[in-house]
Amino acid sequence: KSFQAEEYKSFDLGELRRAPKCYKHSLPPLRFDMTHKVLFKVPSEEWSGSLLQPYPNSFMDKWDEHHVYMPCSNHNIMSSQHDRPVSRWKQIENVLNEKISGIFELEEAILSYNQHYSHRWDFDSLREFFMQDKRKDEFFTHTLPFIQKLALSLPSLVTQPIPILKQGCESKLTLSQQQAACLLANAFFCTFPKRNARMKSAILPDINFSNLFRASSGDSTRKIEKLKCIVNYFERIRKQMPTGTLTFTRHVLPHGSVPMWGECSVKLADLYVSSEGNIEDDGMGMLQADFANKYVGGGVLGHGLVQEEIRFVICPEMILSRLFTPVLQDNEVLIMTGCERFSDYTGYSDSFQFKGDYVDKTPRDRWGRMNTEVVAMDALFFRDGETQFEKNKILREINKAYCAFQGTEFTSYLPAICTGNWGCGAFRGDKHLKAMIQLIAASVADRQVCYFTFGDKPLELQLRRVHGMLRKQNITVKELFKLILEYSSKVLRKKHHYWDTNNETLFEYVASALGETLGDTARQAYAG
């Protein structure tokens, strides 16, 4: 019997659990401890809406590998013309205290404390951006002086050493949006020391904006659109400095707490699936997936411009994660809470364009954070189609998704997961497999799933059908896991190209194992 689509128009967007409504307990008061650093004075009551004071009162200089090397540290030195060591921050202050009236002066200022790169960095994308930008005058008269001042306020605004969220350690960092702005202003002026050399072994992503300013292999059109978003962010905060807060959490799934997927008798989670809508517009109050790179933000300051990079440029506070988040390991994710969206956009990848302001009306929690929780979860990149069906790869992806969906601040009544084709674009994963993997992980984490297929209508219909069949037959996690492994071993045994339309897809396999069929949409979906 072939399933009718209507049979599965079961689940509605309105039935999804969203924060803060879904929580049965209120957020505990904000407290700092060894694993949770807070860079401002914690208000005795709840966040009141006024600007927060940095903590401690004056700058504490720490120059070691456990903390971000700060531009304003006394240890940040460069050599003078006479080869004598001089304070690099003094040089930064000297140039940023002066009026910068045009692009060449701006370049000169940045290079004056990055002399090592004076012959290696170009500013071609930035130059082109100014050639096109109609509000160039406004930028040099108002916005740039504002960014200069903001960058220079670093030693009085960010007084506490910023911890590196170390690999393998569950840790959190909460800071004010104003502090984030100040740090981003420093990234704009490329002031962060020890962050320019691009060695393969580096475990921290780059943060200085030098890469965004340059043009390589004809990517200046992409970078110009990104710059429009970044400049829009600075213009917005110049007009009104946001007063809220942000939390970045490195979440680790200890090896001992990995569920035994083949033994879980948990029933499958609710699923809403649609080909219309997307994560950032429709995921309010849900845990939103960032289809990440293990270097969070991926190519946001470079060439990349797909889901993660787009999210980071419209919500630039997310870029800050790169300052203190070393590359994610297989059992780790980064949760970004409270990042505000500032820009609207159209298009995707090469067609991406800045579309103007976006006013984010998301309500805030008692710590002052917008109720926007985004989890950076990096899938594996698959050069060929079959490798992803190897059991250790499947387990890696289920465990990563489970780590992302587990939740940290609350343990029950968690909001739905808002996700989609995780790992199936740039990383070339199989949509059917990844959808089932995410369903398994969400089910064990006891969360509903809201899945946007990003325009793929056949995928929407099929996923809804397959989910409906699984639920109707009360298939549990362990049974679904077993079906996936059976299909995978078939793929690996045959060594066929699984995407060949003559071969059975995972959804078809599952349907036939349940004594059902997918109907006509099956093949179309795969071709899509």
Ligand code: AR6
């Ligand atoms: N909402 C819902 N779905 C989306 C959205 C959106 N806003 N944008 C894209 N999709 P991709 P990956 C769908 O390629 O394969 C970056 O460089 C769309 O179907 O961004 O995990 C990272 O830094 C798209 O094809 O994620 C990594 O280096 C699919 O999601 C790398 O890409 C996958 O989006 C990650 O690649």
